[in-house]
Amino acid sequence: MTNDERLGKPNILLDFLEWFGELAQFCLRLVKAIVTPPFELRELLRQMHEIGTKSLPLVAIAGSAIGVVLSMHARDSMVRFGAKSLIPTLIIIAVIKEGGPIITSLVISGRVGAGIGAELGSMKVTEQVDAIEASAVDPFKLLVVTRVLACVLMLPLLTIVADFCGILAGWLANALIEPMSLQFFIVNGFQTVTFSDLFSATIGTLVFGLLIGIIGCFEGLRTQGGTAGVGRASTSAVVIASLFVILADVVIVRITILLFSH
Amino acid sequence: MQIKTVEANGNNSALQVRALRKAYGDQTVLRGIDLKIAKGEIVTVLGRSGSGKSVLLKLIIGLQKPDEGTIELFGTEVTQLPLNELNQVRKKLGFLFQQAALYDSLSVEENVAFPLRRHTRLSDAEISERVQQMLARVDMGKDLKKMPSEVSGGMKKRVGLARALILDPEIILLDEPTAGLDPITTKEIDELVLSMQKEREITAIVVTHDLSSVARLADRIVILKEGNVIVEGKPDEVKRSEDPFVREFLELS
Numbered sequence: 001m002t003n004d005e006r007l008g009k010p011n012i013l014l015d016f017l018e019w020f021g022e023l024a025q026f027c028l029r030l031v032k033a034i035v036t037p038p039f040e041l042r043e044l045l046r047q048m049h050e051i052g053t054k055s056l057p058l059v060a061i062a063g064s065a066i067g068v069v070l071s072m073h074a075r076d077s078m079v080r081f082g083a084k085s086l087i088p089t090l091i092i093i094a095v096i097k098e099g100g101p102i103i104t105s106l107v108i109s110g111r112v113g114a115g116i117g118a119e120l121g122s123m124k125v126t127e128q129v130d131a132i133e134a135s136a137v138d139p140f141k142l143l144v145v146t147r148v149l150a151c152v153l154m155l156p157l158l159t160i161v162a163d164f165c166g167i168l169a170g171w172l173a174n175a176l177i178e179p180m181s182l183q184f185f186i187v188n189g190f191q192t193v194t195f196s197d198l199f200s201a202t203i204g205t206l207v208f209g210l211l212i213g214i215i216g217c218f219e220g221l222r223t224q225g226g227t228a229g230v231g232r233a234s235t236s237a238v239v240i241a242s243l244f245v246i247l248a249d250v251v252i253v254r255i256t257i258l259l260f261s262h
Numbered sequence: 263m264q265i266k267t268v269e270a271n272g273n274n275s276a277l278q279v280r281a282l283r284k285a286y287g288d289q290t291v292l293r294g295i296d297l298k299i300a301k302g303e304i305v306t307v308l309g310r311s312g313s314g315k316s317v318l319l320k321l322i323i324g325l326q327k328p329d330e331g332t333i334e335l336f337g338t339e340v341t342q343l344p345l346n347e348l349n350q351v352r353k354k355l356g357f358l359f360q361q362a363a364l365y366d367s368l369s370v371e372e373n374v375a376f377p378l379r380r381h382t383r384l385s386d387a388e389i390s391e392r393v394q395q396m397l398a399r400v401d402m403g404k405d406l407k408k409m410p411s412e413v414s415g416g417m418k419k420r421v422g423l424a425r426a427l428i429l430d431p432e433i434i435l436l437d438e439p440t441a442g443l444d445p446i447t448t449k450e451i452d453e454l455v456l457s458m459q460k461e462r463e464i465t466a467i468v469v470t471h472d473l474s475s476v477a478r479l480a481d482r483i484v485i486l487k488e489g490n491v492i493v494e495g496k497p498d499e500v501k502r503s504e505d506p507f508v509r510e511f512l513e514l515s
Contacts, residue, residue, distance in 0.1 A: 119367075127363035130325050134359075135377050135425075136352035138345065 026218050033138070033145050043146040051112050051147070052154035056161060062107045063162030066099040067091065067169035075174065088180075088189030091170040096193060100163035101201050102249055105208035108155060109241040113216040116147055117237030120220025121230040129221070144221070148213030155209030156202050200256035207252060208245045215241040275337070276301045276433055276465040277322065282331035284317055291317050293489035294331070299482075301432075302463040304455070306476045308511065309486035315469040316360060318486075319435045322467070323357050324348050335433070353381055356426030356434040360441070362418035364410040364425075370397065371406040374424045381429060396424045399454055401447070416443045423451065427458065433465040434458070440472050452478040473512070485511065 074090040120143060123129050132139040171185040219237040223229045275298055282295040291314040299305050307315050320326045322333055324340060333340050335351050343351065364373050374393045378384055384392070397403050400420035402413075410418060419439060426434055436455070440448040452475050458464045468479055476483060476497070483500040485493040485508055493500050493508050501512065 122366070126366070127359050127361060128365055130320070131357075131359060131363040131365070133325055134323050134352065134355070134357040135380065136349040137380050138349070 022222070023214075023218055026221075027214065029140060030144060030148060030214065033141050034149070038141070040142050040146050043142055044149055047146045047150035048154055051108070051150045052157060055108055055111055055154070055158055058107055058111060059104050059158045059162045060165045062103050063095075063100060063165035064169035066103045066162070067095055067166030067171075068173040070094045070099055070166070071170040071173035074170075075177065084178075085188070087174060088171075088185045089192055091174070092167055092186075092189035092193060093197065095166040095170060096163055097197055097201055098249075098253075100166050101159050101205050101208065102245070104159045104162040105155065105205065105212065105245045105249075106242055108151070108158065108209075109212050109245055110238055112151065113212045113237045113241040114234045116213070116216030117220045117223075118230055118234040120144075120217060121223030121233035124221055124223045125226055125229060144217040147217055148210065151209040151213030151216075152206055153209070155205045155212070159201070159205045194260075196256070196260035200252070200260060204249065204252040204256075207248050211244045211248060212241045215244060274300045276303070276335070277467070278332075278334040279318075279322070280332045280334075282318070282321060282333065283329050284314070284321060284326070285329055291489055292321075292328075295486075295489075295491055297484065297491065297494075299465060299467065301465055302459060303481045304459060304466040304468065304479050305482045305484055306468045306470055306480040307484045307486060308470065308476065310511070313486040314489045315486055316437050319357070319437055319467065319469060323352060323355055323435060353429060354432045356429065356431035358419070358422045358426045358434070358436045358439050360437040362410075362415075362422035364418055364421055366410050368410075369406065370402060370408050370410070370413065370421050373410070373421055374428050377425065377429045392428065393424075396428050397421070400424045401450060416447055419443060420447070420451065423454070430462060431464065432462075433467070436466060436468045436470075438469055438471065440470065440475050445474070448472065448475060449478070455479060 070091050071087075074087050074094070075084075078084050078087050078090065120129070123143070129139045129143070132142060167186075167189070168182075171180070171182055174180060174185070175182075216237045219233045219240065223233040225232075277297070277299040279295055279297040282292050282297075283290070284292040291312075295314075295318065297305075307318065309315050317326065321328050322335070324343075328341055331341075336354065338351060340348060340351055364370075365376065368376065371390075371393055374396060375389050378389045378392060382389075394403060394406065397406060400423055402417060402420050402424065405413060405417065410421070413421070419442070423436070423439060426436070434455070439455075440451050443451065455464075455466055455468070456479065459466065466479070468475070470476060480497050482495065483493070483497055484491055485500065487507055493503050493505055495503075500508065503509065
């Protein structure tokens with residue numbers, strides 16, 4: 001109970017600072033748990049399947065949709081400037097540098113962040129987390145470390161799938177209006193794509209995965225108050241993770257421009 | 263790994279609690295509990311709801327930390343132990359939660375197998391055999407593959423009990439093991455605890471409101487009121503207590 005709850009008045013600033021303080025402690029505990037044995041490899045693989053494999057259809061559809069939308073926008077804009085030859089480049093750069101990573105992260109934030117928040121929240125209020133601890137197993141290692149690592153490892157791979165589907169769908173949408181071979185589209189589009197474009201986007205998705213995993217687990221394990229609390233944890237996990245992903249995107253783009261701009 | 267042993271603790275003591283105090287905010291739940299339980303003894307803890315019975319069990323197994331006081335398990339003071347050493351002690355304990363706390367993503371069989379998979383090197387076949395034997399003892403042998411959501415509250419309790427017993431613990435902490443169960447199942451659960459006591463000299467702390475269970479199980483009864491032990495003794499001694507609260511509690515139960 002915070003001081004102001006005792007006094008009967010809400011203090012948003014104090015709650016906000018308390019939340020960040022708890023999050024910082026949670027992150028420190030996470031770092032320590034990641035580097036100390038025992039390592040829950042079997043559970044990590046299970047979570048990679050849950051978070052990664054089962055998200056594939058959703059990510060593929062979202063990636064394809066963003067490819068089609070970018071294709072339509074690119075055509076509309078480039079035709080106005082008489083730069084139709086740049087359409088493949090624009091689509092591919094837009095998908096790789098921003099569309100693929102951010103749409104994958106937001107989709108995973110919704111599907112996985114909410115899932116982790118609800119699952120751990122439910123386990124918390126039904127004493128399953130305590131039961132794991134009573135069985136002489138560290139619930140932090142079993143539940144948190146595995147989920148966070150699975151998010152970090154799977155998000156770059158899912159982003160590659162989204163990028164692939166986005167580029168393919170972008171080509172298809174473009175080719176339906178003006179016939180163009182896939183080979184020409186790819187060769188032309190990738191001419192200006194550099195290693196740093198791919199590298200920075202990949203680093204970004206590692207950070208996004210870390211944020212989604214941490215916020216989902218943190219909100220889940222803070223759950224209080226039965227079923228309603230589980231609902232709140234799930235919603236908080238999605239909202240906060242999505243917001244953090246977008247804010248982190250701003251910072252990462254700025255840093256990569258500073259580091260890799262020619 | 264070295265675990266500090268408290269010399270003062272008697273050889274025959276499985277658990278000793280001294281001056282245990284726990285508060286949540288302004289609400290003090292335990293106000294300096296002292297309790298000593300011998301190996302092989304079954305102690306039932308009674309008291310009104312909110313008197314600190316479940317908190318006492320959670321403090322003993324280290325799920326919560328006391329504000330003051332010490333807890334010695336097998337001569338080891340556990341309240342200040344680091345997690346890895348505490349987990350070594352926890353392997354000798356079995357805990358049944360009030361709502362059973364089964365892992366809802368695992369089947370009945372997997373729930374009971376969980377401690378074996380984590381702490382033994384038994385093969386899948388050996389684990390399966392031991393799990394089936396234990397589930398048969400709690401009359402759940404036919405429901406191995408069911409999920410917790412598919413079984414009743416009483417069945418969950420029995421699965422929880424099987425999970426608590428599967429590692430052959432030296433001490434079992436049972437939080438209302440027979441609440442919500444029919445009289446026949448209640449008697450079977452009590453008899454299972456008694457048989458474990460006879461076979462393996464298991465020590466048990468049983469939080470319950472069921473006086474028929476108390477009559478069957480208790481070597482000693484502890485009654486808590488507002489965070490204090492107000493009566494402690496053998497069943498006959500407690501029944502003869504002149505304390506008005508104890509008299510009313512036993513008459514109304």
